Amino acid sequence: MAMVQVQHNQQQQQQRPPPSASSSTYVAPAVPSWLQAQLQYLRTHSPIPLKVENLRSGARNSCILDRFSVLIPCCLSLIKWEVVYNGNDTRVAPDIIFGDGDNTFQPLTDTSDLSPCHFLRDWTPSDPTRLLKLILVIRVLYLQYQRKKVEEVKDERVRFEMSTMGAIQGLEMCVMATSDGMEEVIFSVPLVLEVDSPYSATTAQAPSTLLNDISLQVKFPVQKGQSIGSAPQLKLVAPEAMKDVFDVDDVKLPEWPEHMCLVEYMPTLQLTIQQQVREARASIGLRRNFMESLFPFFGRPLEADMLYYRKISILTSSGVFTFLIHFVLPIQFPKMQPAFTLQSSQHFDARGKPLVSRPYQDYPWSPRWETSEMAQRIFEFVAEECIAFKRHCNDSLSQR
Amino acid sequence: MAHGRPTLDGDTELEKVAISGAALAALMQAVNSSAGDCDGVLFGHVERNTTSTMVDEDVGSRTSHNSTAVVTGHFCSGRVTSFYDATGHIDVAKFAQMVGEREARGGDPPIGWFVGRRGTVMRPSMREYTVTANLRGTQFSAPEDAAVGSEDVRDGKVKDSRTLNSANGLLGEGNGLSSKEVLAGRKNPSQEGALSKLIGIPSSSPCIFFLFTESSDANSVHTHEYRAFQYRTKLPGAGFFETRAVKIVNIGQAFRGLYDFAPVAPFPWFTKSSGFDGESSDEGLRRLSMTPHHADVQMDVPQEADQALLDMYSQDFSVDRLQSLIRTEGEGGSVRELEALYRTMLRKLDVLAKQVCEGNGVIFEQELANSKLKMALQSAGKR
Known part of the structure; x- marks a missing residue:
C-alpha cells in the first residue's frame, strides 16, 4: 500500500504542466484514460515490484502523456526500459527501448511460444492487462538472454558456479x-x-x-x-x-x-x-512489552506503531509544564537503547513550531533489566531533564 | 572505367553519413510538424573515395578506400507504423508506394529510414531494430528479374535514371552504361512495371537509420537531436547498429563535391570510348562540321533519341558532332566547336523567342477578337 501511495505522488509530480512558451492555447497534459487503466492494472497486479516514472508527452502540443520509463527488477538491480505509446494513434501497440548495453536483445525476432509478437499483433488499447503481460513476457525473454550471455563468459569460476547453481x-x-x-x-x-x-x-x-x-x-x-x-x-x-x-x-x-x-x-x-x-x-515482542511498561509512568500514548513497535509518542506533564515524548526504538532493542526527544506544547519558535530538545540516548540503560525497570529509569531521567528543558525553552523565548 | 570500381557491398563500414544542411532542415521540419511520432524513408547514395598516399621510397603508393553515405532526400509519412506493423513486419505494398514514385522521377534509391520521436532516448527501439533488419534482409525484387542477374539490372537502372534526370552530379560515378538504355527502358511499359517492384534497399547499399528527437524541456540547451546508425550484419541473423558521425555539408569550396554543385547539363551521355573508333578525331570532326545534315540518314534509333534530347537545347547541332567534341577534349579544334555549339544554342533560344513572340501575337489577336465579340454581345443584349 505504501508503495502504491509513493507512485501516485510521483505521478502527480510528473503531471505538473511543464513550462511551455510556444503554445498560446495551453492544454494541461494528461494521461489518457486507456493508458491510466493500463498503468493502474500494472501497479496493482504485478507480481514483481514495477515502478513507472517520468511520464511525458510525445505530441507536438505535449498534451497527451504517452511515454514513460519502467524500472524492472532484474538480478536484484533495477533496469530501466522506456515504453513509447503513440497518443495520437491509440491503435498502435507500444514500443520498448532497452538499456544501453542491451543492443543485441531483440525480443521481436524471437519465434518461440514466448514471443511478444502475439500481444503486439492484435493490440487493443481497451484491454488494461496487455501492458503488464507484455512487460512480463519480455522480462522472461530478457532473463533468458542474460543467462545466455553468462553462459558465453569464458571464465572458469563463473562456469563452475553455473554448473553447480544453474538449477x-x-x-x-x-x-x-x-x-x-x-x-x-x-x-x-x-x-x-x-x-x-x-x-x-x-x-x-x-x-x-x-x-x-x-x-x-x-x-x-x-x-x-x-x-x-x-x-x-x-x-x-x-x-x-x-x-x-x-x-x-x-x-x-x-x-x-x-x-x-x-x-x-x-x-x-x-x-x-x-x-x-x-x-x-x-x-x-520485547519492544511491545517495553511500550506497555511505559504507560503506568507516562500515561496513555498519543500515537504508537502497532505493527513493529518502532515509534511511540506520549503526552505527559511535570507540574504545569506539559510536553510530548517521542520514542524511537531500534531494531536491535534491547541491545541498543531507545532514543527519545522532548517537545514542548507551551513554547513555540518565531515560525510557530514547537521547541524540541536534543535526542537523548545517553541515559542509564541495561539490556538485562526488566522492561518495567527500563521504563522507571527513563521516567526518573525525564523528570530531572524536563526541568532543564523547560528552562532552555523559557530562555530562548525571552531572548527574542 | 567501370572495371576499376571496388565491389559494392552493403555491409561495408561507412566512414560517416553526410547530409546537406537543406536536406537535414527539411527532414527536421517534417519531424517537427508532425502531431506525434513519425517515420519515413531516406533516399541517398554512397560516395566511395579512394585516397592514394604517395611515399618517397620505391614501394609504390598505398591506397585506402572509404565510403560516405549521402542522404539527399526523404519521404515522411507523418505517423508511425506507416510501412510496417507493430511487430516490425514490412508491408511491401505500402513501402513501394512510399518509394516508387521517387525513383520514377529519377531520385536516389532508398538508403534507409528514419523515426522522429519526442522525449525518448537516442537508441533504436525493439521495433526499429526489427524493421531495419527486415528492410535489409527482405528481397522485394520481381521474380522475372531474379532469373537474370537482378542485381545488375537493378543497379544499372537506378544509376541511369539518376544520370538522366538528377542534378546530383552522379555522372562522375563512372558506370559505362549509356543513356540510350534508359530511354529504351522508359518506353517499354513492361519494364516500367518491373522497375516499380524493385524496391527495398539494394544489397549493394548500406542501410542507414536516422533517429530524431526533440525535448520540450525548457532547461535543455538544445532541443533537437539527431543520430545516425548504420545497420550491419557481421554474422547472419545477428545484426547490430553502429553509430555513425553525421556531417552536415555547409556552403564553401571544400564541400562543393558533397553539395552536388557540379555543373551538369542535361545532354546525352557519351563515353570517350564509343563513337568512330577507326577514324582519327580530326577527320571525323571535319566531316561532321561540313555535313551536319548528312548524318541524319544513317542515324539509328538510340541516336535519334539523343538527337531529340539535344534538339531541345540547340538548333541544328548533330549529336555525332557533340560526341566528336567530347573525344577531342583538350585539343585546339574544340574551342571552335564549342563556340559553334553555343551559337546553335543561342540560335535555339532565338527560335524559341520568335515562337513566343508569334504565339503572343496570336493570343493578342484572339483576345481582341474575343473582346469585340463580347462588345457585340453586350450591345445586342441592351437592344
Whole structure:
C-alpha cells in the first residue's frame, strides 16, 4: 500500500504542466484514460515490484502523456526500459527501448511460444492487462538472454558456479558492464529461511512472509572473459518494507575464503541470517512489552506503531509544564537503547513550531533489566531533564 | 572505367553519413510538424573515395578506400507504423508506394529510414531494430528479374535514371552504361512495371537509420537531436547498429563535391570510348562540321533519341558532332566547336523567342477578337 501511495505522488509530480512558451492555447497534459487503466492494472497486479516514472508527452502540443520509463527488477538491480505509446494513434501497440548495453536483445525476432509478437499483433488499447503481460513476457525473454550471455563468459569460476547453481529455483543472472570498462557477472539467489519460530507468534499482524524475502546478490568481476581472482562482491537485498523489522545492511556477512564457491557458502549464510531474523522477530515482542511498561509512568500514548513497535509518542506533564515524548526504538532493542526527544506544547519558535530538545540516548540503560525497570529509569531521567528543558525553552523565548 | 570500381557491398563500414544542411532542415521540419511520432524513408547514395598516399621510397603508393553515405532526400509519412506493423513486419505494398514514385522521377534509391520521436532516448527501439533488419534482409525484387542477374539490372537502372534526370552530379560515378538504355527502358511499359517492384534497399547499399528527437524541456540547451546508425550484419541473423558521425555539408569550396554543385547539363551521355573508333578525331570532326545534315540518314534509333534530347537545347547541332567534341577534349579544334555549339544554342533560344513572340501575337489577336465579340454581345443584349 505504501508503495502504491509513493507512485501516485510521483505521478502527480510528473503531471505538473511543464513550462511551455510556444503554445498560446495551453492544454494541461494528461494521461489518457486507456493508458491510466493500463498503468493502474500494472501497479496493482504485478507480481514483481514495477515502478513507472517520468511520464511525458510525445505530441507536438505535449498534451497527451504517452511515454514513460519502467524500472524492472532484474538480478536484484533495477533496469530501466522506456515504453513509447503513440497518443495520437491509440491503435498502435507500444514500443520498448532497452538499456544501453542491451543492443543485441531483440525480443521481436524471437519465434518461440514466448514471443511478444502475439500481444503486439492484435493490440487493443481497451484491454488494461496487455501492458503488464507484455512487460512480463519480455522480462522472461530478457532473463533468458542474460543467462545466455553468462553462459558465453569464458571464465572458469563463473562456469563452475553455473554448473553447480544453474538449477536453483529463482536464480537470476546477468552480465553488466561497469564504469571502468570491466564486466561483472551477477547472480541473485533467494535465501531459503525457516522463520516459523515460536517467537513469531507474538506478532500476528506482521505478514509472516515478510521476513522470507531476502536474497543474496553476488558479483564476480571479469575482464575479457577472465576472472580477476578477487573475492566476489556480496550483498544482501531485502524489500524496503523489511527495514522496520530487520535491516539486511546490519548483517555482517561470513568471510569468503579463497577457493570458496556459492554452493558451499550459501548454507553457512542461511544459518547466520536465520538466527538474526529470529532475534529480530523476538525483538518485536520485547519492544511491545517495553511500550506497555511505559504507560503506568507516562500515561496513555498519543500515537504508537502497532505493527513493529518502532515509534511511540506520549503526552505527559511535570507540574504545569506539559510536553510530548517521542520514542524511537531500534531494531536491535534491547541491545541498543531507545532514543527519545522532548517537545514542548507551551513554547513555540518565531515560525510557530514547537521547541524540541536534543535526542537523548545517553541515559542509564541495561539490556538485562526488566522492561518495567527500563521504563522507571527513563521516567526518573525525564523528570530531572524536563526541568532543564523547560528552562532552555523559557530562555530562548525571552531572548527574542 | 567501370572495371576499376571496388565491389559494392552493403555491409561495408561507412566512414560517416553526410547530409546537406537543406536536406537535414527539411527532414527536421517534417519531424517537427508532425502531431506525434513519425517515420519515413531516406533516399541517398554512397560516395566511395579512394585516397592514394604517395611515399618517397620505391614501394609504390598505398591506397585506402572509404565510403560516405549521402542522404539527399526523404519521404515522411507523418505517423508511425506507416510501412510496417507493430511487430516490425514490412508491408511491401505500402513501402513501394512510399518509394516508387521517387525513383520514377529519377531520385536516389532508398538508403534507409528514419523515426522522429519526442522525449525518448537516442537508441533504436525493439521495433526499429526489427524493421531495419527486415528492410535489409527482405528481397522485394520481381521474380522475372531474379532469373537474370537482378542485381545488375537493378543497379544499372537506378544509376541511369539518376544520370538522366538528377542534378546530383552522379555522372562522375563512372558506370559505362549509356543513356540510350534508359530511354529504351522508359518506353517499354513492361519494364516500367518491373522497375516499380524493385524496391527495398539494394544489397549493394548500406542501410542507414536516422533517429530524431526533440525535448520540450525548457532547461535543455538544445532541443533537437539527431543520430545516425548504420545497420550491419557481421554474422547472419545477428545484426547490430553502429553509430555513425553525421556531417552536415555547409556552403564553401571544400564541400562543393558533397553539395552536388557540379555543373551538369542535361545532354546525352557519351563515353570517350564509343563513337568512330577507326577514324582519327580530326577527320571525323571535319566531316561532321561540313555535313551536319548528312548524318541524319544513317542515324539509328538510340541516336535519334539523343538527337531529340539535344534538339531541345540547340538548333541544328548533330549529336555525332557533340560526341566528336567530347573525344577531342583538350585539343585546339574544340574551342571552335564549342563556340559553334553555343551559337546553335543561342540560335535555339532565338527560335524559341520568335515562337513566343508569334504565339503572343496570336493570343493578342484572339483576345481582341474575343473582346469585340463580347462588345457585340453586350450591345445586342441592351437592344
